[in-house]
Amino acid sequence: MRITKRKNLTLGQKQELFELWNMEYPVNLQYKHVSELEDYLNKLEDQNHILLFDEKEKIKGWYCDFIRDNERWFLTILNAEIQGRKFGTQFIELAKEVNDELNGWVINTNNYFKANGEVYPSPIKFYIKKGFKILDKTELKTDKIRAIKVQWSKSGNHNGS
Numbered sequence: 001m002r003i004t005k006r007k008n009l010t011l012g013q014k015q016e017l018f019e020l021w022n023m024e025y026p027v028n029l030q031y032k033h034v035s036e037l038e039d040y041l042n043k044l045e046d047q048n049h050i051l052l053f054d055e056k057e058k059i060k061g062w063y064c065d066f067i068r069d070n071e072r073w074f075l076t077i078l079n080a081e082i083q084g085r086k087f088g089t090q091f092i093e094l095a096k097e098v099n100d101e102l103n104g105w106v107i108n109t110n111n112y113f114k115a116n117g118e119v120y121p122s123p124i125k126f127y128i129k130k131g132f133k134i135l136d137k138t139e140l141k142t143d144k145i146r147a148i149k150v151q152w153s154k155s156g157n158h159n160g161s
Contacts, residue, residue, distance in 0.1 A: 001060065001082075003090065006049045013051065014038060016059040017077075024077050026112035026120040028144040044068065048098075050091055052078075063091035065099060073103045080118075088123075092130050092152075100154045102132075105140045105147040112145070124150075131156070 009017070018034040031037050041047065044066035052061030060082050065074040076091050095102055106127055112120040127150045128134065138149035 001055075001087070002053045003094075004051050004053065005094075006051060007047065009041070009049060013059065014041070017062050020059060020062060020077055020079060022115055024080060024114065026107065026145065027115050028112060030115065050094055052082075052087055052091075061087050061091065063095065065095055065102065068103075071103050072099050072101050075104065088126060089130065096152065096154075102152045104132075104150050106150045107145065107147045108134075108136070109146075124148075127152075 006013075014037060015034050018031060018037045021037060022030045031040075041064075044064075046067045048065050050061075050063040051059055054060050060079040061077065063074065063076040065072055067073070074095060076088060078088055092102075104127070106124050107120065107122050108124045110119050110122055114120050124134065130152070132150040132152045133156060135149040135151055140147040140149070
């Protein structure tokens with residue numbers, strides 16, 4: 001596996017990320033066309049991407065941080081085949097090296113399903129282990145999804161792991 005950092009994505013990478021997004025995120029968040037993912041990305045300021053490639057140069061993981069509402073936000077997706085192998089930890093540690101704060105929306109229930117019919121497992125325990133504060137009073141409620149805010153900061157009261 002190979003990790004690389006990028007400011008911009010190629011069209012081919014966007015296509016692979018579109019497929020990864022639709023495969024691993026809840027079906028409620030799926031895009032119908034890669035252009036919808038591009039539209040989403042085009043709204044994000046100051047993007048930083050970390051891509052995880054397998055030996056065949058296929059993207060197996062994606063981390064992106066960006067500015068939204070004057071805060072540094074992030075998203076991350078790992079192919080289910082490689083979850084539990086510390087790649088998510090590597091993404092978060094690389095992000096912590098260059099950011100003072102990270103904010104994200106995290107689904108905190110197991111009530112959503114992936115495209116293959118499997119339960120989308122909440123990653124909330126992962127973020128707690130990585131030193132994120134759970135801001136469960138700050139909720140995202142849409143017709144598609146419900147999530148809570150997680151936040152990590154260098155100046156926060158946690159172990160920074």
